[in-house]
Amino acid sequence: MRKDLVLPGAGGMNYEIRNIVNVAEKLQAHGVRIQWENIGDPIVKGEVIPAWMKEIVANAARQNETWGYCPTRGVLETREFICETTNRRGGTRITPDDVIFFNGLGDAIAKVYGALRPPARVLVPSPTYTTHSLGEAGHATASPIAFPLDPANRWYPDMEALRNYARYNPQVVGIMIINPDNPTGMVYPAETLREIVAVCREHDLFLVADEVYNNIVYNGEKTVPISDVVGDLPSLAMKGISKELPWPGSRCGWVEVYNYGRDVQFQRYINTILSSKMNEVCSTSLPQTVIPAIMRHPEYQPYLKERIACYERNSNITYDFLKTVPGLVVNRTNGAFYMAVSFTEGLLNGKQKLPIGNPEVRALVEGLVDVPGVSPDKRFVYYLLASTGICVVPLSSFNTGLQGFRVTLLEKDEKACMRIYETLAAKIKEYLAS
Numbered sequence: 001m002r003k004d005l006v007l008p009g010a011g012g013m014n015y016e017i018r019n020i021v022n023v024a025e026k027l028q029a030h031g032v033r034i035q036w037e038n039i040g041d042p043i044v045k046g047e048v049i050p051a052w053m054k055e056i057v058a059n060a061a062r063q064n065e066t067w068g069y070c071p072t073r074g075v076l077e078t079r080e081f082i083c084e085t086t087n088r089r090g091g092t093r094i095t096p097d098d099v100i101f102f103n104g105l106g107d108a109i110a111k112v113y114g115a116l117r118p119p120a121r122v123l124v125p126s127p128t129y130t131t132h133s134l135g136e137a138g139h140a141t142a143s144p145i146a147f148p149l150d151p152a153n154r155w156y157p158d159m160e161a162l163r164n165y166a167r168y169n170p171q172v173v174g175i176m177i178i179n180p181d182n183p184t185g186m187v188y189p190a191e192t193l194r195e196i197v198a199v200c201r202e203h204d205l206f207l208v209a210d211e212v213y214n215n216i217v218y219n220g221e222k223t224v225p226i227s228d229v230v231g232d233l234p235s236l237a238m239k240g241i242s243k244e245l246p247w248p249g250s251r252c253g254w255v256e257v258y259n260y261g262r263d264v265q266f267q268r269y270i271n272t273i274l275s276s277k278m279n280e281v282c283s284t285s286l287p288q289t290v291i292p293a294i295m296r297h298p299e300y301q302p303y304l305k306e307r308i309a310c311y312e313r314n315s316n317i318t319y320d321f322l323k324t325v326p327g328l329v330v331n332r333t334n335g336a337f338y339m340a341v342s343f344t345e346g347l348l349n350g351k352q353k354l355p356i357g358n359p360e361v362r363a364l365v366e367g368l369v370d371v372p373g374v375s376p377d378k379r380f381v382y383y384l385l386a387s388t389g390i391c392v393v394p395l396s397s398f399n400t401g402l403q404g405f406r407v408t409l410l411e412k413d414e415k416a417c418m419r420i421y422e423t424l425a426a427k428i429k430e431y432l433a434s
Contacts, residue, residue, distance in 0.1 A: 180335025
């Protein structure tokens with residue numbers, strides 16, 4: 001074209017969670033049976049939506065109003081329900097005007113970062129969920145500014161590093177956390193959240209918390225929503241139904257705004273987010289409409305409890321197999337349905353391999369990994385995929401220099417889960433010894 005069409009660096013950041021699906025589908029065509037442990041979609045892994053929930057959605061779809069536009073912020077009755085749920089805990093209070101619906105949290109994330117002035121930065125965790133790091137970096141046209149999560153300390157944040165990044169980077173205007181965390185499955189302790197709030201107060205920052213997994217915790221852990229600890233600090237919480245109901249195909253999430261009127265600049269920022277939402281008129285009406293009826297249904301909590309018990313079981317199965325592998329740093333997952341595992345530094349050398357019997361599959365994988373710039377953990381993940389059909393995601397794709405991989409904990413069949421992670425543990429040992 002006669003002019004550059006995109007900003008410098010655009011297109012250079014990859015969403016490996018989805019990219020690896022393209023490779024896996026090519027391997028499927030060569031007869032490789034894929035075990036999908038890469039993406040957090042319970043439906044793909046066999047979750048059966050109960051009849052009572054489907055009936056609520058079906059009844060709502062029969063109502064004419066669910067076919068039309070709703071208010072830009074979202075369906076009022078649902079926003080009132082969300083306020084009631086949040087305010088019941090006794091923390092920072094919200095009104096229906098403090099709730100804004102989006103077409104999934106991907107939409108919310110894009111608008112939350114996109115509404116900032118380009119020099120302004122949001123400090124994000126490392127590793128972190130790709131949509132956040134890509135959204136923040138894309139807005140700033142620069143690499144993310146990230147505080148490390150420490151695999152040697154249960155993936156808790158390095159608070160000294162977080163403080164220093166906030167102190168010495170005047171362009172930082174906010175801090176973002178994911179709680180429970182994706183990709184690590186870590187749950188933030190209440191005291192750590194209070195420390196982060198204190199850093200925000202000290203440096204006049206706002207806080208963003210992705211809390212889409214807030215009600216999916218186990219192994220004795222409890223989550224503390226930020227509304228319980230922020231006090232009068234300007235803050236945002238991102239929530240949704242894609243993982244909890246689960247209804248990922250609904251593309252339905254929302255932001256709760258805390259202390260909208262406490263700061264003029266924050267108020268203008270939220271108004272900018274809302275204005276960008278107005279350009280779309282509104283988010284999809286049907287999924288918003290059914291949230292109160294589903295979450296108030298007498299079967300909802302038992303159903304959620306049953307699913308959480310499955311994630312807890314898989315967390316412990318996965319941990320028990322992988323902790324036996326020398327050279328891995330493994331932490332038991334306590335929230336969400338992911339586990340991030342890192343290799344000891346220097347353990348991957350970029351030359352290791354696993355045997356691949358099919359010559360066409362072997363040629364395909366070698367063509368992908370035997371090129372300059374391929375991360376060693378991506379090499380491992382692709383050899384694992386071709387050798388076993390187990391599809392995981394390289395940890396380095398989550399905005400971190402750590403080498404490792406992320407798995408999901410969504411397998412419904414306990415025996416299959418044990419077989420997958422027994423195989424994975426064995427193959428890691430074989431790979432490291434090659």
